[in-house]
């Protein structure tokens with residue numbers, strides 16, 4: 001947990017079941033007396049929502065796509081996430097930087113090191129002294145809803161008009177899933193991998209268990 005606030009991100013391929021549990025978890029966290037800020041990426045501010053719309057619907061090259069994600073994140077961090085954490089609120093965010101590594105890094109094959117450089121630029125915490133090194137804003141917990149891409153595709157079939165990401169083939173989502181795997185291997189204690197290939201109730205129990213075991217609900 002950060003000094004004051006609590007930051008939980010929800011990750012996974014499209015259709016993994018993240019959004020199904022965000023509001024219910026928010027309710028459980030509110031029950032502990034915390035104010036909850038429910039938000040999403042790309043998005044979460046008026047500017048970032050405009051960038052979201054571009055990223056999801058306009059054709060562009062992988063670098064432009066990665067820069068848009070980080071530009072949206074920078075605004076979101078400054079306008080919403082950092083102020084909320086400073087107030088001691090809980091921020092529940094539907095996707096954060098792991099999605100950039102998974103989708104742009106894994107899915108698109110964009111250079112992982114360049115993404116790490118952008119991450120350092122965008123997420124450095126200003127108040128940390130030089131002696132203790134640069135600290136990056138990261139979620140206190142990342143719930144990774146892990147589901148085989150074929151099952152996710154079945155769940156999404158016919159649900160809505162697919163955007164630039166949702167219309168990608170299964171092989172793209174296999175690469176995204178591998179991106180999440182790699183990202184988790186780089187910081188395992190931050191992640192809880194939730195087996196999303198279960199009933200909604202079983203997934204919910206797994207979500208609650210991960211948050212409860214950390215003493216946050």
Ligand SMILES: Nc1ncnc2c1ncn2[C@@H]1O[C@H](COP(=O)(O)OP(=O)(O)OP(=O)(O)O)[C@@H](O)[C@H]1O
Pocket residue numbers: 012013014015016017018019020021155156159196198199200201203
């Ligand atoms: N455990 C489950 N079993 C079967 N269907 C599920 C389960 N969880 C969610 N669903 C259904 O799968 C679909 C996708 O779920 P949801 O919108 O929560 O996914 P998501 O990860 O938020 O997707 P996206 O990132 O594309 O917004 C919805 O129709 C939802 O009702």
Ligand SMILES: Cc1cn([C@H]2C[C@H](O)[C@@H](COP(=O)(O)O)O2)c(=O)[nH]c1=O
Pocket residue numbers: 014040041042056069094095096097099100101103104165166
């Ligand atoms: C943050 C982030 C998101 N994406 C992709 C992943 C999804 O396909 C869409 C967002 O849609 P959702 O229904 O809100 O899940 O954007 C990405 O490629 N890179 C990112 O950093």
